[in-house]
Amino acid sequence: MPRHVAVIMDGNVRWARQRGLPSSAGHEAGVRSLRELVELCCRWGVKVLTVFAFSYDNWVEVEFLMKLFEKSIKSELEGFISEGIRISMIGDSSRLPKTLQELVSDAEDRTKNNSNFQLIVAVSYSGKYDVVQACKSIAQKVKDDVVRRDDIDKSLIEQELETSCTDYPYPGILIRTSRELRVSNFLLWQLAYTEFFFVQTLWPDFGKAEFVDALTSFQQRKRRYGRRDS
Amino acid sequence: MEKAVGSMLSQIFENLVCLIRKFIFCVLSVAPLPNHIAFIMDGNRRYAKKRGLMEGVGHKVGFLALISMLRCCHELGVRYVTVYAFSIDNFKRSPKEVQSLMELMQEKIDDLIKEESIVNRFGLRIYFIGNLKLLSEPVRLAAEKAMLATAKNSKAVLCICVAYTSTNEIVNAVKESIEEKWDEFCVLNASGAGYGLIKLGGSEGDEREQLIKLIDIEKHLYMAVAPEPDIIIRTSGEIRLSNFLLWQSAVCYLYSPSVLWPEVGFHHFLWAILNFQRNHSYLYKKWKQQ
Numbered sequence: 001m002p003r004h005v006a007v008i009m010d011g012n013v014r015w016a017r018q019r020g021l022p023s024s025a026g027h028e029a030g031v032r033s034l035r036e037l038v039e040l041c042c043r044w045g046v047k048v049l050t051v052f053a054f055s056y057d058n059w060v061e062v063e064f065l066m067k068l069f070e071k072s073i074k075s076e077l078e079g080f081i082s083e084g085i086r087i088s089m090i091g092d093s094s095r096l097p098k099t100l101q102e103l104v105s106d107a108e109d110r111t112k113n114n115s116n117f118q119l120i121v122a123v124s125y126s127g128k129y130d131v132v133q134a135c136k137s138i139a140q141k142v143k144d145d146v147v148r149r150d151d152i153d154k155s156l157i158e159q160e161l162e163t164s165c166t167d168y169p170y171p172g173i174l175i176r177t178s179r180e181l182r183v184s185n186f187l188l189w190q191l192a193y194t195e196f197f198f199v200q201t202l203w204p205d206f207g208k209a210e211f212v213d214a215l216t217s218f219q220q221r222k223r224r225y226g227r228r229d230s
Numbered sequence: 231m232e233k234a235v236g237s238m239l240s241q242i243f244e245n246l247v248c249l250i251r252k253f254i255f256c257v258l259s260v261a262p263l264p265n266h267i268a269f270i271m272d273g274n275r276r277y278a279k280k281r282g283l284m285e286g287v288g289h290k291v292g293f294l295a296l297i298s299m300l301r302c303c304h305e306l307g308v309r310y311v312t313v314y315a316f317s318i319d320n321f322k323r324s325p326k327e328v329q330s331l332m333e334l335m336q337e338k339i340d341d342l343i344k345e346e347s348i349v350n351r352f353g354l355r356i357y358f359i360g361n362l363k364l365l366s367e368p369v370r371l372a373a374e375k376a377m378l379a380t381a382k383n384s385k386a387v388l389c390i391c392v393a394y395t396s397t398n399e400i401v402n403a404v405k406e407s408i409e410e411k412w413d414e415f416c417v418l419n420a421s422g423a424g425y426g427l428i429k430l431g432g433s434e435g436d437e438r439e440q441l442i443k444l445i446d447i448e449k450h451l452y453m454a455v456a457p458e459p460d461i462i463i464r465t466s467g468e469i470r471l472s473n474f475l476l477w478q479s480a481v482c483y484l485y486s487p488s489v490l491w492p493e494v495g496f497h498h499f500l501w502a503i504l505n506f507q508r509n510h511s512y513l514y515k516k517w518k519q520q
Binding site: 126129153185188192225226 | 319415441470
């Protein structure tokens with residue numbers, strides 16, 4: 001079982017259009033899918049789930065998604081606290097409305113000691129932005145004489161990436177729905193050895209059966225990390 | 231007499247195949263074409279095992295497959311080709327295998343820069359991308375010689391990733407961009423200017439923002455010699471990047487046919503381009519809807 005599963009939740013709008021519904025209905029159905037996936041992950045021993053809500057490149061549906069995000073945190077927070085689920089957000093939170101920033105900060109604070117399961121929501125996030133902000137932190141530390149230039153290595157960068165909020169920053173599997181065969185600026189550094197699973201299903205239709213397919217595929221793959229087959 | 235007829239027929243057949251290929255590429259050119267294709271050449275060892283051959287033979291046949299793909303790219307007019315030849319992770323393999331791969335690489339690099347080779351016929355400029363200091367001396371020298379020998383070629387670019395991983399490339403770029411800014415900072419500090427922002431009423435946060443930007447890192451990447459790839463093709467059915475072009479593949483189309491690298495051919499290439507074009511037109515529609 002992979003310890004960390006990453007998901008690009010794509011297809012909400014297409015799902016809604018196929019049913020003659022407004023795109024908001026697609027996003028709401030998407031939230032239901034996410035809730036189901038969180039439950040399955042908790043039950044099956046996955047420790048971390050990182051989900052890609054949207055990045056810089058998709059501010060068209062922003063207003064509605066912000067409200068939905070706010071509504072979801074408010075309704076799910078007590079449940080997370082009681083079930084030992086930790087919630088974290090990665091991405092450029094400065095672009096979110098102030099009320100949402102405070103809500104997220106509060107949710108992160110209140111769940112930071114939970115250790116059963118961690119849900120990481122990537123909002124206004126891009127893999128390149130993550131590396132650049134890590135680089136900025138390191139540059140500042142070099143300037144402040146906290147770190148020497150010679151000490152800059154792989155593990156220093158890992159510590160400064162936003163995914164350092166978890167003990168398992170490297171997803172074993174990345175699932176992308178709606179058959180888009182690309183990463184779309186989601187995680188970057190962290191996907192070095194991740195197995196990709198692209199599935200035709202649209203996100204609101206992604207459920208237990210599809211998740212089982214993805215996990216089965218993951219378990220059958222031979223991960224060599226550059227070495228030879230045994 | 232029969233031999234001459236046979237050879238004539240063979241020539242006619244070859245010309246016909248060539249003509250059909252040209253026609254197919256002509257038709258493909260009606261739709262958007264990729265400017266940069268990257269290949270993860272996976273499956274050489276599995277190919278050798280499948281055919282009961284010695285392991286080294288798989289890599290040799292793999293080299294022929296590379297030439298075949300370079301020919302396809304040249305005929306289609308693809309300006310940039312990148313291949314993942316040897317990862318830093320591959321150094322973990324048995325010393326015997328690493329040694330034989332290094333020897334093969336040196337042999338093939340020397341072949342590539344011969345006057346009559348396709349590299350010169352296609353006008354390919356070669357770059358060796360990676361931490362070349364990790365290579366053995368003869369291979370590193372051969373690589374440097376090849377880069378020098380092809381520096382004047384200007385029709386297309388071939389980036390050969392050796393002793394490469396994307397994370398190593400990024401660490402190096404981060405280090406170099408901080409080094410560059412450090413020198414700038416020292417000069418400014420010495421002249422009493424600093425970044426000047428705090429004196430002007432800027433905050434410490436603003437100063438941090440000025441330290442390093444995306445563009446600073448990008449210009450120090452080994453792959454700064456080429457634009458980002460449009461397609462990454464990984465053969466042998468594995469669907470992962472294995473620390474290849476993580477930075478550059480942010481919005482790139484990933485194609486994973488199950489064919490093993492030594493068996494890759496014209497029709498796989500054609501299929502990859504068609505899929506790219508279909509995906510490209512879908513993305514364009516989606517962008518227009520937004």
